[in-house]
Amino acid sequence: MKTAIMGFGNPVRSDDAIGIYVIEEIQKHIKDTDNISVFDMGTAAFEVLFGLKGHNKIIIVDAVINTNEPNGTLFKVPAEEVLRAPEEDPMVFLHGMKWDQALSYAKKIMQDEYPKDITVYLIAVENTRLEVELSQPVKEAGDKVVNLILKELEIAVN
Template identity: 75%
Template sequence: MKTAIMGFGNPVRSDDAIGIYVIEKLKEKIGTNPKISIFDMGTSAFEVLFGLKGHDKLILVDAVVNTNEPVGTLFKVPAEEVLQAPQDNPLVFLHSLKWNQALSYAKKILGDAYPKDIAVYLIAIENTKLEVELSLEVQQSGDKVIELIVNELQITA
């Protein structure tokens, strides 16, 4: 089984960078593994369509705002809960596409080649100011996600 791990976020928007933090730490822990692809997606989304091909499992990590939960709260959400139906409008501006919308397009385009096992980790944030530091609570949740992923994939360091 081949797994894709994708982290999203803006590295200069404080806690929004948590997905990138998780990806960087996983690259250090995992190194090169032919069964695991690690993608630093930054603020990209449409690339999701092409990065998924050939993978059976997908793990996404991103920040989420306005949850009414304490900063650093970790959510593991079934992908079906966050997918948005694709717009069949040819005028959809792809650079503003979110990863959940991109997953909907990927599912439609890839058909049977779309990963069957998808996990989404979201971490509650508030601070998206122009800063490069993560808050302690969000970083600790990111570390927990790393631990969960390493355990799930049975990776030995």
């Protein structure tokens, strides 16, 4: 089984960078494997979506605002329940794209190869100001997600 892990976020918008933090932490534990691909969806180009071809599983990590839950609250969301149809907007750029839009476009690109096994982790955030540090509750939630993903992929933590 080939798995793609996608981290969304803006690395200079404080807690919005949590998806990027998670994939950077996961990369520290992945040793030369052809079965796991890690994608930085915060700064990568739209072409990254084509890189999902051949994957049987997708794991997504992103920040979510306005949840009315405490900062750092972790949600595991069934992707298919909230997946929306892609907007046929020629001005859609990845930097403005969120995970649900990315999955919609990936489904369109991959067609029959689109995986059925998709996990979405969302972390409640409040601070998206122009800063490079994560708040402690969001970082702790990110560490929980790292451990959940590593456990799911059966990767031992050093």
